[in-house]
Amino acid sequence: MAKRPDNGAPANARAPRRSPGMVDVARLAGVSHMTVSRVINDQPTVSQVTRQRVLAAMSELGYRPNVAARALVTGRTRTLGVISVDTTLYGPASMLLAIERAAREVDYSVSIASLPSLERRTLRDAFDALASQAVEGIIAITPHVAATAALRHVPKDVPVVAVEGGKGPLPTVAVDQYLGASEATRHLLSLGHRSVGHIAGPSDWYEAQERERGWRDVLVAEGRAVPEVVRGDWSPRSGYAAAKQLLEKKTKVTALFVANDQMAIGALRALGEAGISVPRQMSLVGFDDIPEAEFFSPPLTTLRQEFSDVGRRSLELLLEQVEGAPRTRRRLVIPPQFVIRDSTSAPE
Amino acid sequence: MAKRPDNGAPANARAPRRSPGMVDVARLAGVSHMTVSRVINDQPTVSQVTRQRVLAAMSELGYRPNVAARALVTGRTRTLGVISVDTTLYGPASMLLAIERAAREVDYSVSIASLPSLERRTLRDAFDALASQAVEGIIAITPHVAATAALRHVPKDVPVVAVEGGKGPLPTVAVDQYLGASEATRHLLSLGHRSVGHIAGPSDWYEAQERERGWRDVLVAEGRAVPEVVRGDWSPRSGYAAAKQLLEKKTKVTALFVANDQMAIGALRALGEAGISVPRQMSLVGFDDIPEAEFFSPPLTTLRQEFSDVGRRSLELLLEQVEGAPRTRRRLVIPPQFVIRDSTSAPE
DNA sequence: TGTAGGGCTGTTCACGTTAACAGGCATGCT
DNA sequence: AGCATGCCTGTTAACGTGAACAGCCCTACA
Known part of the structure; x- marks a missing residue:
């Protein structure tokens, strides 16, 4: 977008060394890159000694798997998206937190997209932003009825769970x-x-x-x-x-x-x-x-x-879809808990 | 991990058609995949008619660029990470929201990692989780002095901005x-x-x-x-x-x-x-x-x-590093605003 | 008319990983 | 001894995109 000369700068202090790949690890360990791959993916068909050597080489080089390459070949990103209204509110914030924690536990990462206002257009934008990142599933914390309605018109190629949304065709988690x-x-x-x-x-x-x-x-x-x-x-x-x-x-x-x-x-x-x-x-x-x-x-x-319960449950529902059964149309309803304190009494 | 038979199921309702790639668009538009690439990246060296044809083909096929492939070849993910303590607190939640909004505006996506407790170990975990996703930069909302200290011992290959952290070697945004x-x-x-x-x-x-x-x-x-x-x-x-x-x-x-x-x-x-x-x-x-x-x-x-100001500023500082100058050691201090209401008065 | 140059398009290759298949080398059985 | 089997490892071919370069055609100019 921004036009730069980009030519007259011989001081290419950009990337002195690029980060090591499997081949580098493989060379150092004296094996093929494929063996390195197997070690990384915990495949049992690697002998103990080889595995150790590879592990050593990996840590010596500070090797990190390249997620892009992996995603390209597997078609999976292990990334989930959360669309949410104003995350400043206590409810959405708590759910987001719970979702992230639970997701990381099972090795998914979480991308967020907030919803500035409630127009349908906006939900589409948020959805697209997430879809462009190739998230494998989306949790939509969209309590507006309009937004929930808009969710129905969304591409069906990515699993979605609605939180606190009205009754619709999507799997839903909600408090009663x-x-x-x-x-x-x-x-x-x-x-x-x-x-x-x-x-x-x-x-x-x-x-x-x-x-x-x-x-x-x-x-x-x-x-x-x-x-x-x-x-x-x-x-x-x-x-x-x-x-x-x-x-x-x-x-x-x-x-x-x-x-x-x-x-x-x-x-x-x-x-x-x-x-x-x-x-x-x-x-x-x-x-x-x-x-x-x-x-x-x-x-x-x-x-x-x-809220954290709702968050956790919605993640469970989403993962079910992402990893397993094609379409669950479940609606999970969680009862709220009545807490009586001092602001209520009999009338005078 | 989970062992499935995966063989005895001929009903492969998994992926009837995989999503279209550049070549599919190219074929439909009667051009080479390279021309499609140029259209996507807004390069000016494409004639109007060709561009239109490609655009039409793209929308007909519902084409979405494959971020993984792009990241693989460019080495850039356009993803940023935010590490934050308990995002249920009003402050962190507001900053996170502001960061995401500002980031999306410039076409970056935001991944989050929360910090369950304050041990150094945990910060490393969060950092690693983000780094494994190949985020291009990280904003750390880590008000613990311990966490801020831990930030110093973090790999230097990814730009970091600390928010509300103590004085340290990192670029920082903080309220006074x-x-x-x-x-x-x-x-x-x-x-x-x-x-x-x-x-x-x-x-x-x-x-x-x-x-x-x-x-x-x-x-x-x-x-x-x-x-x-x-x-x-x-x-x-x-x-x-x-x-x-x-x-x-x-x-x-x-x-x-x-x-x-x-x-x-x-x-x-x-x-x-x-x-x-x-x-x-x-x-x-x-x-x-x-x-x-x-x-x-x-x-x-x-x-x-x-808070939203702090969030926005921290993003600016981060982008400076991600896209431009190698090391800024700036510390941005924002004054708070004194709001006098009714809970203060002269003593009796 | 020849040729230089610019506008536009195509070909080829590399990115780092996993899938699929192909071995090699022991071991154990006939 | 011959051969099947199991364990371990390697080779090759994708995945979808952008960079680099090559080439086409048309215009302008000598």
Whole structure:
């Protein structure tokens, strides 16, 4: 791209010696390059003495197998890709971490591609970036319904596992958001609250939809009023704004189910500013159990998602496809864990 | 590794057709594979008509360049590696995200390797994992002093940039922790506090050391008493424990500089439980400005680190090395930004 | 008209590895 | 002794791409 002269520079300090290859090792060990290959790949048909000699030569030369050459001939890269939304969020970050750890354990490396926004175009870009690297499989942490939908229109020549995606044709790992939301709502009702308000996540997120649905269904089933939903974008700031907005409404409520912990801390702040005491005047339940939740004021009742579990499971599912059976259409659902702390109580 | 029969299965539904290569495109377009190569690499010496024909053939066949073959012949992989500690923390996660975005923009892909613990052995493993993939450069987000030290003993054939590492032989990008800590401490003193307590981070973290040093130096310079430090591990829980421990000590203090925001929320909780009002009876300053900090009760005065900036800069530094000059020994220091909110005030 | 030169295209080779097959050399059996 | 067998090792041929060089044709100029 950049035009350089590239000719008038005789000072070729670029590559004084290129890195040693199998032939170099072979020469030093007095064997053929093929024997070196066999040693590297742990094939049993090499005598102990030869193996030792080769090993010695390898370490003397600081030999490293050339992955490109290997990939070229085997057609396998032992690389996996992870597509993820904003990896700054606690959930995606934890999953990514777990995936990488588990992958390295079985000798796969992990490439990442983040998703700046939620357009379909963007998912394609991320997918292509990964596919161009010849990853052998992709885990898509794409909680937007739009993104999950876009996943269906993606080339089928590379295995994909969706995490937290809606129901689709792909193997999926997800936490049971609906169940968690139901539990939260039922818990609040059982404490004696007449109804429960809801600060929801962005409407195009699968998780937000499910949590809202779980909440709504319980209220309806129990014959309670269903207050109007206020919506945030998962950020503490939006939770703050949502709670403020909620307080201005006529519909008074004594309990609030907030779709994630970050918004909950914003809500907590807004409630504090309005002089409303939690849980005395308002009960609050969050979702996620981020490490901070236990130390909110008051400590937050919430639903714990085992993100690292989700990450590990999604990798398992992916490897199944990469190494084995052609198409699994499994959907793995992991229940969240209800953690009761001090932000919920009976109404005054 | 796994022994399969692999012979008695005539149903070879494995690879009905292998993916098309340059020769296939070339044949379809009626040119040589070399012309296809030229089109792909945007070389100007291809006529418009030919180029169009090749392009058409490529898209008809769904051709994707084979990165392995390309890497084999060029010796370049256009892959970068990021080694990072616990990417669940807000800082590392933000940097990783910024790095990936910036890298993709210039057509590099990013592989990750996490660091389970802080032993030197582990850093070597991570480094090796990346090096075996033939990454062209590595960004090491390794705030442990031990890890940074270990970085020195790493093969020199691949460019490395250290992020938040101590002073060493490597190019480095870091936030000025010392400056931030000084500012925080001076701010508290200027409000009228006699001295300032400190909840420090783990002693083997470079950032923790610098923040402690900045705090201590200001106290000493101003001739104030230097209270004993209590140490946490960055987690909210440890901040909670540290604050509790601090309250039991005889040395009473009216202001506290906490080494990060997560510990600050733990401390806030402990203070709350002890009936100590912030900022009336105790002023508090954190570090990082995580998104939640603004919504603590009360909103936290803290030092903002522009993590995405750090990430972007470190990538620039790395690319300089990868693509250009042989050895930069630059150290880029970014000042943090002091954000005053409601957790600090004059003492009662 | 001859020829130099530029624009465009093709041929050949090398990159470092694994797959497939071909031995060589003992050993053990008939 | 002859031959099969098993263990170990080597030879050769891909894999798909880019670098280097060679050559074609057409134009411009002497």
